[in-house]
Amino acid sequence: MRIALHNLSFAYDADSYPAGMVIKDFMGSFMAGAFYSVIGPNGSGKTTLLDLIFGFLKPISGLIEIDGTPVVSLSKKALAKAVSIASQDHAVNFPFNVKEIVVMGRHPYIPRFSPPSAKDIQTAEEKMDLCGITHLQDRKINELSGGERQRCMFARALCQDTPILLLDEAFSNMDIHHTLQMLQQVKHSVKEKNRLVISVFHDLNLASTWSDDLLVLKKGEVKAFGRSMDVLTEEIIKEVFEVSSIVEYNEYVHAKQVYYPIH
Amino acid sequence: MIFLSLSMWYIRIPLTDIFHIIITKAASPVQDLQAINETHLAVIMDVRLPRILSCAGVGVVLALSGVLFQGILLNPLADPYTLGVSAGAAFGAGIAILLNLGNTLVSVPAFAFAGACLTLFMVIFLSYSAKNPMAGLSSNNLILSGVIVAAILSAGISFLKFIANEQVSVIIFWLMGSFASKTWPNVSIITAFLGAGFFISMFFARDLNLISLGSKSAASLGVDLKTVTLILLLSGSLLAAVCVSISGIIGFVGLLVPHMVRFITGPDNRKLIPLSMLAGAILLLFADTVTRAVLPHEIPIGVLTALTGGPVFCWIFKKNRFK
Numbered sequence: 001m002r003i004a005l006h007n008l009s010f011a012y013d014a015d016s017y018p019a020g021m022v023i024k025d026f027m028g029s030f031m032a033g034a035f036y037s038v039i040g041p042n043g044s045g046k047t048t049l050l051d052l053i054f055g056f057l058k059p060i061s062g063l064i065e066i067d068g069t070p071v072v073s074l075s076k077k078a079l080a081k082a083v084s085i086a087s088q089d090h091a092v093n094f095p096f097n098v099k100e101i102v103v104m105g106r107h108p109y110i111p112r113f114s115p116p117s118a119k120d121i122q123t124a125e126e127k128m129d130l131c132g133i134t135h136l137q138d139r140k141i142n143e144l145s146g147g148e149r150q151r152c153m154f155a156r157a158l159c160q161d162t163p164i165l166l167l168d169e170a171f172s173n174m175d176i177h178h179t180l181q182m183l184q185q186v187k188h189s190v191k192e193k194n195r196l197v198i199s200v201f202h203d204l205n206l207a208s209t210w211s212d213d214l215l216v217l218k219k220g221e222v223k224a225f226g227r228s229m230d231v232l233t234e235e236i237i238k239e240v241f242e243v244s245s246i247v248e249y250n251e252y253v254h255a256k257q258v259y260y261p262i263h
Numbered sequence: 264m265i266f267l268s269l270s271m272w273y274i275r276i277p278l279t280d281i282f283h284i285i286i287t288k289a290a291s292p293v294q295d296l297q298a299i300n301e302t303h304l305a306v307i308m309d310v311r312l313p314r315i316l317s318c319a320g321v322g323v324v325l326a327l328s329g330v331l332f333q334g335i336l337l338n339p340l341a342d343p344y345t346l347g348v349s350a351g352a353a354f355g356a357g358i359a360i361l362l363n364l365g366n367t368l369v370s371v372p373a374f375a376f377a378g379a380c381l382t383l384f385m386v387i388f389l390s391y392s393a394k395n396p397m398a399g400l401s402s403n404n405l406i407l408s409g410v411i412v413a414a415i416l417s418a419g420i421s422f423l424k425f426i427a428n429e430q431v432s433v434i435i436f437w438l439m440g441s442f443a444s445k446t447w448p449n450v451s452i453i454t455a456f457l458g459a460g461f462f463i464s465m466f467f468a469r470d471l472n473l474i475s476l477g478s479k480s481a482a483s484l485g486v487d488l489k490t491v492t493l494i495l496l497l498s499g500s501l502l503a504a505v506c507v508s509i510s511g512i513i514g515f516v517g518l519l520v521p522h523m524v525r526f527i528t529g530p531d532n533r534k535l536i537p538l539s540m541l542a543g544a545i546l547l548l549f550a551d552t553v554t555r556a557v558l559p560h561e562i563p564i565g566v567l568t569a570l571t572g573g574p575v576f577c578w579i580f581k582k583n584r585f586k
Binding site for chain 1: 337465473476478480482484485486525530531
């Protein structure tokens with residue numbers, strides 16, 4: 001699987017285009033078997049980029065291709081079998097229980113009027129186990145904490161079993177134990193199943209530790225895109241986030257880490 | 264339930280006779296029915312059965328429409344009239360009564376239905392935006408447009424009542440709802456809509472479940488949000504419109520039934536839809552039987568459902584919220 005973006009531009013208000021552009025003339029590609037992280041300040045277009053890739057938003061100009069097929073020409077079902085997303089919005093409006101939510105991830109594979117097959121149920125149980133929510137399976141989703149709910153949404157996305165997985169701050173409410181557990185799962189599937197993962201991060205150190213490549217966005221423009229080792233520098237952090245920092249290679253985590261001073 | 268309510272009325276007919284009538288009638292329509300009391304035959308076949316069947320049908324359809332609205336608007340407080348369908352139907356009916364089209368009997372329901380449809384299109388037109396269809400059909404936009412249109416129409420209805428003079432009581436009585444003098448054509452109309460509505464909503468039941476995950480997650484699972492929302496919204500409103508034009512405004516069934524059934528089945532629409540429909544039929548049939556057979560005077564059924572359903576709902580709401 002390969003995602004290619006050609007001169008991609010997007011604005012929420014098409015009339016004001018090109019003034020209110022959220023993504024500006026994006027060129028680039030994402031390859032299978034790699035973990036990509038998107039970093040950037042609030043409002044830099046990170047979530048918008050993911051929304052464009054899974055076809056939730058339509059680009060104003062330019063093109064997104066998955067394996068050479070434009071996303072807009074793929075059927076909803078085909079797209080749902082190719083791309084899944086664990087989004088930061090994890091509110092559920094009716095009191096479904098956890099297992100029902102996770103099984104919903106099998107929706108693209110279950111024909112209309114049919115109940116989930118034994119395989120669907122088995123997949124759901126496996127993913128619940130991976131995310132450590134098996135003991136919550138009969139609880140109502142709206143009675144869980146934010147972090148537990150995020151793990152349910154994560155399990156639901158894994159249940160969709162797609163070659164491309166998008167994570168939009170999917171770990172923001174999880175404790176460090178579960179964050180690392182989820183990241184371990186994702187990293188494993190990238191290596192073993194040749195999955196393509198694009199994750200939005202706010203924690204630069206987690207991004208640097210876990211991802212192969214980093215994409216740095218600011219005001220919809222690409223500031224840097226390449227190997228995490230090369231991209232993460234004191235200069236780019238100063239330019240994009242407007243904070244001073246020290247960036248060092250850390251032997252213990254085998255990656256660059258960022259340290260911030262007290263002003 | 265149906266048989267029980269068939270037997271109870273001003274003229275009491277034993278249950279055995281009712282079975283006999285219906286079975287003989289169904290088995291051999293041409294056969295000589297002399298054995299059966301002819302009054303009873305007429306009462307059952309021409310008066311009670313159509314009334315009871317249309318009552319059960321309206322109950323089913325109101326409950327179904329309630330499930331659809333609560334699911335799409337992501338709001339357990341939504342009901343079939345949230346988008347102003349009832350006000351539109353009432354306005355249409357009011358005009359028909361005022362213009363003295365009421366004598367033909369077909370015209371009032373037809374006007375009511377037209378009024379309801381016009382209101383629906385007005386509400387969707389107000390909230391829909393071609394530029395951003397997703398945000399346009401959001402629950403807040405729809406509810407707000409419904410409230411605005413309904414407010415204008417309510418003023419219109421008040422104006423109609425004001426200029427109606429002696430017909431004002433006819434308008435008011437029609438609005439309060441009744442199943443008196445329902446005929447077989449009513450039954451066939453409601454059954455047709457019921458069948459279509461049931462098929463459409465079961466077809467999209469799983470999509471409706473997914474919509475409660477939020478628009479983004481639903482879209483990523485392959486739900487065509489715009490199409491599903493529009494189809495279900497249209498079906499829900501048309502179903503409500505049919506109910507209002509057949510039997511006036513019967514409140515509370517569409518709000519109460521899905522809510523109560525959800526406590527039992529959970530929010531899964533594949534179970535919620537059929538069970539709510541069943542519960543809707545039983546509830547409304549019960550209410551109608553009470554108004555015509557138990558109470559000394561027939562009171563409008565809309566009044567009865569709200570008067571009895573309201574307190575029950577208060578009790579359930581309080582009990583479940585703070586247990």
